[in-house]
Amino acid sequence: MxxxxxxxxxxxxxxxxxxxxGLAKLISFAGFGVEQRGEGCYVYDQDGKKYLDLLGSYGVFALGHRHPKVTEAVKNQLDILPLSTKVFFNQTQAELAQKLSxxxxxxLTYTFFSNSGAEAVEAALKFAKIGTKRNKLISTKGGYHGKTLGSLSVTGREKFRTPFEPLLSGIEFAPFGDIAALEKIIDSNTAAVIIEVVQGEGGIHVAPEGYFKSLRELCTKFGTYLIIDEVQTGVGxxxxxxGYEQEGITPDIITLAKALGGGVMPIGATMGTKEVWEKVFAENPLVHTSTFGGNPLACRAALATIEVIEKENLLDAVVQKGSKFIKGLNQIQEQFPRILKEVRGRGLMCGVEFSVPDSAELTxxxxxxxxxxxxxxxxxPFVIRIEPPFTIEESDIDFALNAIHDSVEEVQSLLQSIGVI
Ligand SMILES: Cc1ncc(COP(=O)(O)O)c(C=O)c1O
Structure with missing residues (x-):
């Protein structure tokens, strides 16, 4: 075997x-082989070829692959109690909940633990419904919150939604960053507005200044929960x-997943205020549960991840390396304006928008x-996202920018030669 x-x-x-x-065809067509090993910012395929990981599994590998502090913590936990009995108190889960608070x-004092982003969103939507005793939910066009039935219902892309309709009822969508549009649809039947602080899968969109403050005010006015989906933006x-910290607001509920497990364990988390929790769990503490949620291996990985971020000052590194990326990408955009429309981002969540169909895939x-x-x-599909590990070296950023420059140049000359541009 x-x-x-x-x-x-x-x-x-x-x-x-x-x-x-179909997926097999797609992966082969794009030229990907078989992944063998990951280390730091690199992934190695079956032939030992090394790849700089700018994708980071859509934001999972904030600490790169197999960060030694996280793998050590998980290995130690493996020898004590990998999964929980679910009937005893569990120290690791308690410590993580305290640290997140x-x-x-x-x-946001309380946390419900699960295993993925979509699960964290499911919990948030359920908590909003039971907490407000309302049904209506507002999301954003282009917003991505997962593909389970509930999270898909608030995901703003027809291509994923249509095959599964009818989805949850009572959901409306507003354009991201447009407070006037949201004002028109929010009312006293609205349970929650769910939104990413930087829209990730929609194409790395940063909202205009003051948008989130106005949104917070609107939600407070109508007694509507503000759910900030931090599955991609969270953990630095x-x-x-x-991510919400930079907007000067406090949400009622947030969701986390992806990077929280340090690129070693899957974990999801839904955090909420005391007021929310009192409503959600008041009548039945088992109203929402998960067998594997909050398991000791995942919680230990998350605790180690947070410790690494704090001890290694990685949040400062994200700001500094992010601005280096944005500056370099802007220079590339200026050189190839015929196919590159715009560079956007915050921290190490950057996006490069192409203006010609298929040029992002070709790149x-x-x-x-x-x-x-x-x-x-x-x-x-017009936007390439750049989400490298926070630990990426300056020399690797230079290497990445050169590779992006050369790739865009090659795609532009191909498109020119076949008369597309
Ligand atoms: C903002 C956001 N929410 C939810 C999800 C769904 O997470 P998962 O794929 O772990 O279910 C994603 C995944 O990309 C995401 O970016």
Missing amino acids: NNLLKDSEKITSLYAKHINP ELTNHL RTGTFF IVQLLKRGVLAAYTLNN
Whole structure:
């Protein structure tokens, strides 16, 4: 079996036969092989070729691959109690909940633990419904919150939604960053507004200054919960531990996942204020549960992750490295304005918007050839997202920017040669 699994063609065919034929075609077409090993900012394929990971599994690898402090914490926990009985108190879960509360200055005091971003969103939506005893939810066009039935219902892309309709009822969408549009649809039946602080899969959009303050005021006025989905922005990605901190607001509920497990364990978390929790769990403490949520391995990984971020001053690194990326990307955009429209971002969550159909995909293939991993945003194929580990070296940023420059140059000349531009 080991020999079989070493053979990349066989692995591709096992994907086609037993996992997802279309996906197998897509991965092969883009030129990806079989991942073998990850270390720091690099991933190695079956041939030992190394790739600089600018994608970071859509934001998971904030500390890179296999950060030694996180793997050590998880290995130690593995020898004591990997999963929870669910009937005893668990020390690791309690410590993590306390630490997360501390990171919100004890404003969002409580945490419900799960295993993924979509699960964290499901919990947030349920908490809003039971907490307000209302049904209506508002989300944003292009917003991405997951693909389970509930989280898909607030995900703003038709392509993913249509095959599963009817989804949850009572959901309306406003354009991201447009407070006037939101004002028109929010009312006293609105349970919650769910929104990302920087719209990730929609194409890395930063809202205009003051938008979140106005949104907070509107939600307070109508007794509506403000849910900030921090699945991608949380755990330092934008330069503060939570993205909402930079907006000068306090949400009622936030969701976390992706980077919280330090790139070693999957974990999801839904945090809320005391007021929210009193309403959600008042009548039934088991109203929402998860077998694996809050398991000791995942919580230990999260605690180690937070410790690394704090001890290594990684939030400062995110700000400084993010501005280096943005500056370099802007210079590239100025050189290739015929296919590059705009560069956007905050911290190490950067996006490059292309103006010509398929040019982002072509650039991703070129980047792969040059040993750089990247992907476009799920709800907007015109935007390549750049979300490297916070630990990326300056020399790797230079390498990445050169690779992006050369890839864009090659794509532009191809598009010129076939008369597309
Ligand atoms: C903001 C946001 N919310 C929710 C999710 C869903 O997370 P998961 O894929 O872990 O279910 C994502 C995933 O990209 C996300 O970016």
